[in-house]
Amino acid sequence: MASLDPRNVLKERPSVGLIIGLVLAGICTLVTLSFDIFNGGAVQFFIALVLAVAPVPLLLAGVLALDRMEPEPRANLAFAFAWGAGVAVLFAGLLNSLNLIYVEHQIGNAANARNIVATFVAPLVEETMKGLVLLGLLRFRRQELDGPTDGIIYASMVGLGFAMSENVSYYLAALSEHGAEGLAATVVLRGVLSPFAHPLFTSLIGISVAYAAQRQGKSGIGVVVAGWIGAMVLHGLWNGLASFGGFAGLAVAYLALMILLFIEIGVIFRDRKRIVGLINRFLPPYEVNGLINQADIFMLSSLKGRRQARQWAKAHGGKAGSRAMSDYQLAATELGLLHERAYRGGIDEKSFRERQWALADLMAHARMSFPLPGRHQSAAARGMPPPGYAPGAPPAGHPQNGREGTPPQYPPPPFPGPGQHPRGDQPPRT
Numbered sequence: 032m033a034s035l036d037p038r039n040v041l042k043e044r045p046s047v048g049l050i051i052g053l054v055l056a057g058i059c060t061l062v063t064l065s066f067d068i069f070n071g072g073a074v075q076f077f078i079a080l081v082l083a084v085a086p087v088p089l090l091l092a093g094v095l096a097l098d099r100m101e102p103e104p105r106a107n108l109a110f111a112f113a114w115g116a117g118v119a120v121l122f123a124g125l126l127n128s129l130n131l132i133y134v135e136h137q138i139g140n141a142a143n144a145r146n147i148v149a150t151f152v153a154p155l156v157e158e159t160m161k162g163l164v165l166l167g168l169l170r171f172r173r174q175e176l177d178g179p180t181d182g183i184i185y186a187s188m189v190g191l192g193f194a195m196s197e198n199v200s201y202y203l204a205a206l207s208e209h210g211a212e213g214l215a216a217t218v219v220l221r222g223v224l225s226p227f228a229h230p231l232f233t234s235l236i237g238i239s240v241a242y243a244a245q246r247q248g249k250s251g252i253g254v255v256v257a258g259w260i261g262a263m264v265l266h267g268l269w270n271g272l273a274s275f276g277g278f279a280g281l282a283v284a285y286l287a288l289m290i291l292l293f294i295e296i297g298v299i300f301r302d303r304k305r306i307v308g309l310i311n312r313f314l315p316p317y318e319v320n321g322l323i324n325q326a327d328i329f330m331l332s333s334l335k336g337r338r339q340a341r342q343w344a345k346a347h348g349g350k351a352g353s354r355a356m357s358d359y360q361l362a363a364t365e366l367g368l369l370h371e372r373a374y375r376g377g378i379d380e381k382s383f384r385e386r387q388w389a390l391a392d393l394m395a396h397a398r399m400s401f402p403l404p405g406r407h408q409s410a411a412a413r414g415m416p417p418p419g420y421a422p423g424a425p426p427a428g429h430p431q432n433g434r435e436g437t438p439p440q441y442p443p444p445p446f447p448g449p450g451q452h453p454r455g456d457q458p459p460r461t
Contacts, residue, residue: 048171052110059117063124063196071203078214079202083195086222094187094230097296099334100303101364103184107172111164111185115192115229119160123193124200126156146274154232154266161189161229162236162259169240169255174378176244177368179237180302183295186237190230197229198222224285228269231291235262238298245375265291307332309367322394323363326416329424331363336421343419348402359397366390 068076091112095102130152135144168176168185176182198221205217221228239258243251268287272280310331317323330336337360344356369386372378378386407417416424 049106049110053113056110056113056117059121060113060196063117063121064199066124067199067203070200071207075203075206076199079199079206082202082214082218082222083198086226087191087195090191090226091188094184094191097299098180098184100180100306101177101368102361103175103181107168107175107185108188111168111188112192114164115161115189115194116196117192119157119164119189119193120196123153123157123160124197127153130156146271149274150267150271154263154270157193157229158232158236158259158262158266161186161193161233162262164189165233165236165240166255169244173244174372176241177372178245178302178305179241180299182237182239182241183234183299184237186233186235187227187230190227190233193233194221194226194229225288227292228288231288231295232262232266232269234291234295235259235265238295245377303334306364306367309371310363313367313370314363317366317391322391322398326421326424327359327363330416330421331360339422340420343417344402346419347404348400351400352402355397355400355402359394359401362390362393362397366394 064076064080067079071079095108127148131144131148134148134152135141138144138147165182165185176185201217201221202214205213209216235258236255237258239254239256239261242254242258245251246254265287269284272284276283311328314323314328318325330340340360341353341356344352348355366387369378369383369390373383403417
């Protein structure tokens with residue numbers, strides 16, 4: 032049965048658990064900021080808060096720019112950020128403070144105690160608190176973790192939230208102890224040179240959790256443990272080199288972070304190619320009923336092609352046309368990922384069919400809403416893309432494009448059980 036609003040397949044109502052989690056995270060954030068206010072004056076706190084929050088929109092934009100092929104639900108992203116900014120920071124701060132008191136009591140030197148806790152204790156505590164939300168996604172939102180990009184995005188959100196709240200405390204302490212010069216140095220170090228430190232540490236957990244979401248059994252658990260250890264070790268090396276290595280140690284730590292950053296960007300681009308491969312592999316069977324054609328597949332195979340198609344839709348149909356095109360692109364991408372999930376054995380046939388029909392219904396609805404000018408309708412009916420829709424697309428020989436006649440009947444492919452390609456052959460290895 033088609034839903035009353037086909038776009039509902041892209042809208043997931045926030046669960047009660049998600050709402051409660053956001054409320055608790057907000058409370059934890061307020062408690063953390065209250066501690067900061069008590070530790071410093073109101074004016075100093077306001078300066079520290081502004082400096083900590085100011086780069087966040089730019090950093091968030093940078094992270095979300097990597098998530099354009101198959102954007103994650105906003106509610107999940109908001110929860111990950113709120114968890115990092117509230118729950119993780121509050122409990123990590125309390126545990127680190129208790130550990131600092133204990134270590135300082137044991138060795139009797141406050142400066143050495145801070146360095147020891149920062150190097151050997153804080154990474155374990157902080158990465159555990161940040162990683163818990165990723166485990167929650169694995170347990171309750173497993174279907175959203177379709178590849179390493181998703182793990183990196185969620186880890187980056189929780190890391191940015193954590194860094195923002197933590198920076199308020201660091202900036203406040205620097206201003207109180209060393210004045211404006213100390214504050215400026217701390218802002219440069221934490222806000223300019225290493226704003227992605229926490230996201231990069233936790234991204235190792237995110238990648239491992241995403242891997243586990245696509246695997247069953249002990250292999251996934253082992254990878255999560257390895258990723259968790261990797262995040263703690265990297266975090267500890269960064270803190271240790273910064274604490275004990277001076278400028279040279281900090282330079283080495285920064286170089287290591289930059290190498291990891293470029294490696295993960297490479298992973299994201301490779302994951303995009305994987306998703307394009309899924310579209311080319313699993314969606315051609317839907318050509319027979321007009322849900323998609325070769326021009327559409329060509330358009331969906333690159334971010335540039337998708338952007339050009341949205342621009343074409345907006346030029347001819349305004350915001351409604353652009354929204355229809357965006358819906359079509361996202362539904363087609365989700366359909367390819369759905370088939371891959373079934374191919375891996377990660378979804379049962381009933382759930383697969385329900386999701387498949389909902390996505391196909393949205394694709395058909397969006398195609399019927401494409402703002403196709405009348406002078407191009409006859410050519411489009413023969414499978415030829417209208418000018419500007421998919422520049423460079425090869426000629427298509429299919430007579431239907433899903434616009435004329437009755438709405439198409441779908442979907443033709445059978446349920447692809449584990450290891451079974453919908454057309455019966457084995458897909459190439461990627």
